[in-house]
Amino acid sequence: MKSESKFDPKLIEDMIKFGKNIMDAPKLVSAPDEINLEVTPHDIVQEIDKTRLLHYRTLTEKQYKTPLLISYALINRYHILDIQPEKSWVRNLLLQGFDVYMLDWGTPTSMDKYLDFDDYVNGYLDSSVEFIKDETSTEKISVQGYCTGATIATAYTSLHPESVKNYIATAPVIDGWRDTTVISNLAKHMDVDKMVEIIGNMPPEFMYYCFSVLKPFEQGIEKYVNFFKNIENKKFVDNFLRVEKWLGDTPPIPGELFRQWIKDIYQDNLLIQNKMYVGGSHIDLKKIDMPLFTQVAVGDHLVSPECSMPLHYAVGSEDKTLKMYPTGHVGMIASSLSQNKVLPELGKWLAERS
Amino acid sequence: MESQSPKDITDYYKHLSLFWTDIIHLMASKPQALTSIGPMRAFASNSKKISTELIQINENLMEFNKLVTEYYKQLSETWSEAQKKVNLKAPDVPHDTEQMESFKRIWIDIFDNDYTELFDSEKFGENYGKLVSKELELTKHWNNISNVILQSANLPSKEEIDEVYKEIHALKKRVTKLEIELKKKRDAKSEGNIKNEK
Numbered sequence: 001m002k003s004e005s006k007f008d009p010k011l012i013e014d015m016i017k018f019g020k021n022i023m024d025a026p027k028l029v030s031a032p033d034e035i036n037l038e039v040t041p042h043d044i045v046q047e048i049d050k051t052r053l054l055h056y057r058t059l060t061e062k063q064y065k066t067p068l069l070i071s072y073a074l075i076n077r078y079h080i081l082d083i084q085p086e087k088s089w090v091r092n093l094l095l096q097g098f099d100v101y102m103l104d105w106g107t108p109t110s111m112d113k114y115l116d117f118d119d120y121v122n123g124y125l126d127s128s129v130e131f132i133k134d135e136t137s138t139e140k141i142s143v144q145g146y147c148t149g150a151t152i153a154t155a156y157t158s159l160h161p162e163s164v165k166n167y168i169a170t171a172p173v174i175d176g177w178r179d180t181t182v183i184s185n186l187a188k189h190m191d192v193d194k195m196v197e198i199i200g201n202m203p204p205e206f207m208y209y210c211f212s213v214l215k216p217f218e219q220g221i222e223k224y225v226n227f228f229k230n231i232e233n234k235k236f237v238d239n240f241l242r243v244e245k246w247l248g249d250t251p252p253i254p255g256e257l258f259r260q261w262i263k264d265i266y267q268d269n270l271l272i273q274n275k276m277y278v279g280g281s282h283i284d285l286k287k288i289d290m291p292l293f294t295q296v297a298v299g300d301h302l303v304s305p306e307c308s309m310p311l312h313y314a315v316g317s318e319d320k321t322l323k324m325y326p327t328g329h330v331g332m333i334a335s336s337l338s339q340n341k342v343l344p345e346l347g348k349w350l351a352e353r354s
Numbered sequence: 355m356e357s358q359s360p361k362d363i364t365d366y367y368k369h370l371s372l373f374w375t376d377i378i379h380l381m382a383s384k385p386q387a388l389t390s391i392g393p394m395r396a397f398a399s400n401s402k403k404i405s406t407e408l409i410q411i412n413e414n415l416m417e418f419n420k421l422v423t424e425y426y427k428q429l430s431e432t433w434s435e436a437q438k439k440v441n442l443k444a445p446d447v448p449h450d451t452e453q454m455e456s457f458k459r460i461w462i463d464i465f466d467n468d469y470t471e472l473f474d475s476e477k478f479g480e481n482y483g484k485l486v487s488k489e490l491e492l493t494k495h496w497n498n499i500s501n502v503i504l505q506s507a508n509l510p511s512k513e514e515i516d517e518v519y520k521e522i523h524a525l526k527k528r529v530t531k532l533e534i535e536l537k538k539k540r541d542a543k544s545e546g547n548i549k550n551e552k
Contacts, residue, residue: 007450011450014454115523182470182474186473191486191487199490213469217461221462
């Protein structure tokens with residue numbers, strides 16, 4: 001019987017090339033540990049416990065009067081907002097003439113297991129806002145919250161509206177019951193009391209598990225195949241390694257904060273129902289009456305649009321804008337789309353109010 | 355001879371272990387009481403606690419194994435279903451680069467969709483929640499054993515350290531509140547001085 005070999009020689013060639021790329025990779029690219037994620041120059045202007053307040057150095061001669069404080073998420077670190085010069089959220093805002101501060105939550109240890117929402121909202125975030133107000137001699141500042149950082153910022157703007165001139169909520173975690181992501185399903189079935197009692201802080205390993213179930217084959221196989229395929233593309237490789245390093249670096253979440261976050265947001269959904277309390281104070285979303293700019297990514301598989309959008313309708317603000325972008329959770333803040341569309345639109349809105 | 359169920363066997367060994375631990379403890383504690391400040395004395399008096407924890411760990415492990423089996427069963431069933439769908443959609447072996455890319459795309463899309471559906475399901479969430487809960491119970495038993503050993507060496511237990519953390523946290527909160535009050539008073543005073551100067 002005649003054997004038929006229908007394989008395209010190009011396919012074999014590609015496979016050999018792929019194998020060669022894997023072998024050559026260590027010679028061509030840096031190890032993630034060697035990459036410095038601190039991109040835009042900044043000064044550390046305040047440190048409280050493990051948190052740090054970063055002030056980015058200005059890149060323009062003239063600046064808008066109202067400074068902007070970014071409250072980053074509790075998962076991973078703030079570096080994604082300044083991942084590389086061409087895709088840096090922070091750098092773009094600086095170039096548009098804004099005075100940018102960033103709150104780095106730091107790395108909590110076992111000793112911090114009793115830190116709760118009150119400490120983050122009325123402690124660290126409030127101290128940062130007060131510091132910036134003093135430093136810049138302004139009565140109100142603009143606040144941007146990203147992801148879970150927006151949950152904290154939302155609670156803050158409701159409790160301290162007198163300090164916030166403009167509020168920008170980027171992929172905020174607001175309505176846990178409407179969230180359609182895998183994370184939400186896992187959170188709803190979690191015995192969070194037992195977890196906090198026994199292990200204290202939410203360990204990073206658990207976070208990695210939660211992330212690994214999001215598009216497991218695209219994220220777990222395809223992206224690494226693409227990495228080795230493109231090993232000679234310096235720009236691609238640099239971006240890939242930066243994002244990978246950022247993804248692999250997530251601090252633990254303080255136990256009490258985690259307990260309240262899971263219960264009040266995902267399990268009992270108190271925030272959107274105006275039933276949540278922080279440090280004994282009632283969080284009433286109607287008290288958020290300053291201009292609000294909500295940014296939502298249609299393809300967000302970490303915080304679904306249905307979870308974020310209710311904020312727009314629940315606040316007391318008359319001047320409010322809801323923007324939806326055809327991208328994902330990270331794509332909204334660190335991509336060419338964010339540079340060419342998301343940030344210019346935000347800058348225009350903020351400039352008119354700063 | 356009557357056949358015994360696995361539960362009867364477990365109960366038998368549980369009883370056997372506790373019996374000998376108790377007896378040895380009672381027999382050993384009297385002469386050891388002579389060296390009542392030594393760590394071995396404390397360790398001997400706590401040995402029953404360790405034994406009980408180990409028995410409970412064993413029981414928990416049986417439950418844990420059931421849940422972890424169900425976990426991998428769900429994963430493997432989803433894999434089989436997804437692979438069947440891939441086979442229906444792309445029955446031919448890819449022969450060139452273009453076909454290979456299409457095949458890979460189909461494979462990843464189907465697998466991602468099916469696994470996302472599984473992770474989003476009630477049955478997965480429920481089993482996963484119980485699995486994590488059981489793991490936590492195992493950790494708790496391990497913590498309890500560690501506490502016994504720490505106490506036998508006159509070191510503070512996890513609960514005692516937690517008490518200290520709690521106290522530090524409360525103190526920090528009080529200090530912060532006092533600092534804010536102080537700042538407010540200072541600000542009010544300096545504002546008053548400015549007004550008086552005017």
